[in-house]
Amino acid sequence: MAATKLTRSQQIQQTILYPIDWLEERSGIVGGIKYFLFRKVPGDTNWFQTLGAATLTAFIVQALTGTILAMYYKPDPNGAYSSIQHITNDLFAGWLVRGMHRWGASVFIILMFMHMGRVFLFGAYKYPRELNWIIGVLLLTMGLGEGFTGYLLPWDQTSYWATVVGININGTAPFLGPFLAQFLQGGTYINADTLSRFYAIHMLLIPGAIFALIGLHLYLVVRLGVTSPPWSKEAAGKGPITNGKVTTGRRGLSRFGTRGRR
Ligand code: HEM
Numbered sequence: 001m002a003a004t005k006l007t008r009s010q011q012i013q014q015t016i017l018y019p020i021d022w023l024e025e026r027s028g029i030v031g032g033i034k035y036f037l038f039r040k041v042p043g044d045t046n047w048f049q050t051l052g053a054a055t056l057t058a059f060i061v062q063a064l065t066g067t068i069l070a071m072y073y074k075p076d077p078n079g080a081y082s083s084i085q086h087i088t089n090d091l092f093a094g095w096l097v098r099g100m101h102r103w104g105a106s107v108f109i110i111l112m113f114m115h116m117g118r119v120f121l122f123g124a125y126k127y128p129r130e131l132n133w134i135i136g137v138l139l140l141t142m143g144l145g146e147g148f149t150g151y152l153l154p155w156d157q158t159s160y161w162a163t164v165v166g167i168n169i170n171g172t173a174p175f176l177g178p179f180l181a182q183f184l185q186g187g188t189y190i191n192a193d194t195l196s197r198f199y200a201i202h203m204l205l206i207p208g209a210i211f212a213l214i215g216l217h218l219y220l221v222v223r224l225g226v227t228s229p230p231w232s233k234e235a236a237g238k239g240p241i242t243n244g245k246v247t248t249g250r251r252g253l254s255r256f257g258t259r260g261r262r
Pocket of ligand 1: 048049050051052053055056059112113115116119122124125129132133134135136137139140214217221225226227228
């Protein structure tokens with residue numbers, strides 16, 4: 001009995017492991033994911049350092065709910081508003097998906113600001129992480145751009161006039177302002193082309209750029225290591241931390257792990 005059981009469990013194990021081994025042998029991706037998940041971080045890593053992952057989660061929720069909405073939304077002036085009404089009132093859980101996307105947009109922006117505040121207060125923008133801060137600033141700009149372009153899509157009075165104000169503000173920027181305003185409008189005033197332009201920017205251009213920048217951002221987080229909190233005794237070189245569960249000291253970190261803070 002026991003022998004049969006063992007063989008079965010071995011068989012099951014093999015069935016599960018075979019595709020994983022297959023993938024690893026041909027791409028090394030499993031090793032890469034393991035390295036990412038089990039890499040060493042400072043022992044006194046703080047809850048505030050989960051804000052980046054929370055921001056990432058909010059972005060993924062936006063991408064998923066946005067994809068569902070895009071299956072039903074019609075980006076033309078005659079159909080946009082009624083397609084939104086249809087999503088909200090007629091489709092199964094449409095109100096939920098739309099609500100998650102609408103409120104999730106604010107959550108995403110708020111989390112981004114909180115994460116940026118954490119990075120600033122921990123001094124994590126200093127050498128050698130300046131480039132990651134710059135990438136973060138680009139991500140913030142793109143996130144705000146998503147909010148701006150998404151606001152027009154319901155094509156109701158509020159979204160129309162808010163966009164008029166937004167475009168006029170952009171138009172007052174020195175030198176580039178008028179060109180930017182004309183580019184955003186797709187003409188000299190808001191028209192049907194403005195809607196499809198905003199839609200393309202909102203669901204293709206900016207999300208694509210955000211995906212690429214997040215990839216770069218996380219690559220640098222892994223490469224440079226995570227910064228210790230400002231109050232870290234360990235980072236200040238005043239002896240090891242006392243928490244027994246800590247598995248690593250500074251020496252276990254990447255070459256740059258200790259340099260973000262003095
Ligand atoms: C889509 C938006 C963003 C995502 C998904 C994201 C994600 C992350 C994650 C997961 C981490 C590692 C964990 C952590 O420190 O919380 C991180 C670290 C970092 N982020 Fe972001 N981030 C975003 C926006 C920003 C912004 C707006 C800034 C600043 C302007 C920024 C600057 C940094 C820096 C400098 C680090 C390294 C921190 C350290 O080593 O302690 N990020 N980010």
